[in-house]
Amino acid sequence: MSEASTPKExxxxxILDEAAKAMREKGADGIGVAALMKRAGLTHGGFYAHFENRDDLVAHAVDRMFQDSDFVLKRHLAGNEAAKGLSELIDYYLSEETWKHTDRGCPLPSLGGEASRMPTAARQRFSDGIHAFRAALAASLAALELPNPESLAASVLAEMVGAMTLARTLDEDAARLALGASRDQLKRRIGLPIDAG
Known part of the structure; x- marks a missing residue:
């Protein structure tokens, strides 16, 4: 949950925490104002004290989701040696735990396919979030002195998001296999150690 100091904040x-969860679970079109406010334990009428309209809510919910992604990136990449941080990030992103919990974490596997249909402000925030994620990956890849770190970061991000998106369409055994194979192949391509077993 994000930090806030006043009762209104x-x-x-x-509201944003619940909207972010709902969007990850049901997509941007899956959140109605009345249902969201009920989910947050609030009355429908209070919505407009916080947001101009539903499009404004969606844009801020996208920001909220990328705050979660930024927290994950910092937890794994900041203060860690680059190889260790990248390995931990790949393990976390492509884990069974992440696969099971569609209501939290990175919004890209859940919402990437519908981002182009979101309101303009939400699309821009989605694009900004992708850029920030890719830049964090590129910085770690550059620290490993790998060639073309920006291009490699774009490819690594696409593979992680694609692998998780695909895994979420599969049954548990097939998902586990797909995620494990993607973790190993990504690490092999980057030159990171692959876990035994």
Whole structure:
């Protein structure tokens, strides 16, 4: 949950947390204002004290989701040696735990396919979030002195998102296999150690 200090900020944060969860689960079109406010334990009428309209909510919910992604990136990449951080990030992103919990984490596997149909402000924030994620990967890949780190980062991000998106269409055994294969192949391509077993 995001930090907030005043009661109004805490209420807004609660709405955004619920909107982010709902969007990951049901897509941007799957959140109605009345249902969202009920989910947050608030009345429908209070919505407009926090957001201009539904499009404004969607844009801020996209920001909220990428805050989660930024937290994950910092947890794994900041303060870690580059190889260790990248390995931990790949393991986390392509884990069974992440696969099971569609209501949290990176919005790209859940919403990437519909981002182009989101309101303009939400699309821009989605694009900004992708750029920030790719830049964090590129910085770590550059620290490993790999050639073309920006291009490699774009490819690594696409593979992680694609692998998780695909895994979420599969049954548990097939998903586990796909995620494990993607983790190993990504690490092999980057030159990271592959876990035994």
């Amino acid at each position: 805490r209420t807004r944060a609660r």
